[in-house]
Amino acid sequence: MTVELLQARSFAAAEGYGDRKTSIRAMERVDLPAVARLFNKVFRQRHRGTGDDLIRYLEAVFFGSPHYAPEHGSIVHENSDGRIDSAILSVPMEFTVNGRRTVARLLCAFMVDGRAGAAGAARLARTVRAARQEMCFSDSSSPVSADHCTAGGGIILPIQSLEWRRAFRPLAAAALLAGRKMPLLASRPVIGALGWVDRVLRRWRPSLKAEFAAGCSTEASSLDAFFECAAPMLERFSVRPNWSKREFDWLASVASLNRSLGTLQCGIVRSDDGRAIGAFLFFGKAKRAAHVLNILCEAGRELDVTTAMFRSIDKDGYAVAAGMGQPFLMNAISRQRWLSFRHRGYFCMVTRHADLKEAALANDIYIGGLASESWSRLLTDF
Incomplete structure (x- = not known):
């Protein structure tokens, strides 16, 4: 999933964003149907209406965190017609950084409605300022997003990427991997049949x-x-x-x-x-x-x-x-x-704190799993 780095709403306000002229603001629950439609259009190439399941999931993930507050949440851009044409989704998570607590943002999706949303996307991108970030990170960034990260003063964590x-059971494992593009290969009958062959292989190659x-x-x-x-x-x-x-x-x-x-x-x-x-x-x-x-x-x-x-x-x-x-x-x-x-996608981080950046580059950091996007249905479903 293409992802970008998110700037805090308070910083956006400091730049003069958030008023009716620029139309950048915190995402609200009333925006969820429009954001769900944009998600389907951008990531699933679907132009039809969205189901309630996706809307409920977006609400649970992006408004349900115990640390949720508008200034820590997702942001959207409205065009002159009042339509959301781009958005950045994020989940707040609390971290300890050298003994101090900070609310970081897990950045999940940067969605742009094609050329129509280009201007709004550019405004959202301009809110990224490494000098003003507490801690923002993404574990599935595209090469373009990674380039934006480093250009804005961020870093890439190569091992976590x-x-x-x-x-x-190598034959079944290969079929499951190929099944991402050819679902028939990952079907139960195929995996079951390959399991018999894998049993023979495991006797022949004990190192398995x-x-x-x-x-x-x-x-x-x-x-x-x-x-x-x-x-x-x-x-x-x-x-x-x-x-x-x-x-x-x-x-x-x-x-x-x-x-x-x-x-x-x-x-x-x-x-x-x-x-x-x-x-x-x-x-x-x-x-x-x-x-x-x-x-x-x-x-x-x-x-x-x-x-x-x-x-x-x-x-x-x-x-x-x-x-x-x-x-x-x-x-x-x-x-x-x-x-x-x-390579699973670039793990990017932006922060204004030198000690956090130094710790991350020195591998003195634990991040990932539940403290990342690996569990999200947005990567696997809908």
Whole structure:
């Protein structure tokens, strides 16, 4: 999905925007039908009316956050006829940056109604000023958006721009990947038939099976258990999501709406003495794909936790696991056999704070998964 960087509404007001002359303002609930139509036209090439499901989803995601406020939300541009011809959608999320709390914006979609919306889009783009941003980020930017980011003083996080894929049942995994363009290949009969061949391959090539994690065990657990692990395991990072229980529960609830990726699940990795040393959060679709959102662990236990995670996912019968690259996990994950990487979209960030920028460039940051757009139905549905 093409995305851009969003400037705070307060900064737009400081530039003289937000009045009737320029027609840039915060998105309101009454705008949702028009924004839904624009979304369908831009990203789905549909010019017909929108269903209530999309409108309800837009309201839940872009107005439901515990940190929502008009100055932290999405913005739209109205033309002289009062019609919305461009918009930038964003979700507020709270982060800790070197001990201070800040409301960051996850930037989800920059929508422009062709040539008719070009002038409005240009005005929205001009609201981007790195010197005035607290923290804005996008994990699925296009090359054009990435160029705008760096030109405006932003940065690109190269590792988080990658997706890793670990195949356990390679023929089924290949069919699922090809099924994005040819749905028949990802159908249940085809995946079932390829599963029989994969069984033979796994006997012939034992390296397809995930290794056993000595001294560790994995157990399925609740989302509450993942939340309990999160705070102490995130403290090693200077920049990290500051998940309150209320915000985490809201993120988990909207993520759980993405049924196309499967069921949102949690695994806890324990050492032999029963102590939790890691946790992972993922979408699982039985016998198909596991989409890993977040992996947390104690410092120094990265290899143990990732090895145990892959073993657990393999034992549960998934054909493939995939997730966002994280610098602190790259050494551990790269030791897996049958692993590949692909560019998933530029991870861009804009901030006026030098310490935040330095921490991000030094990989002293935890971001992604629930603290990104990976869970959104806008990437997979409608």
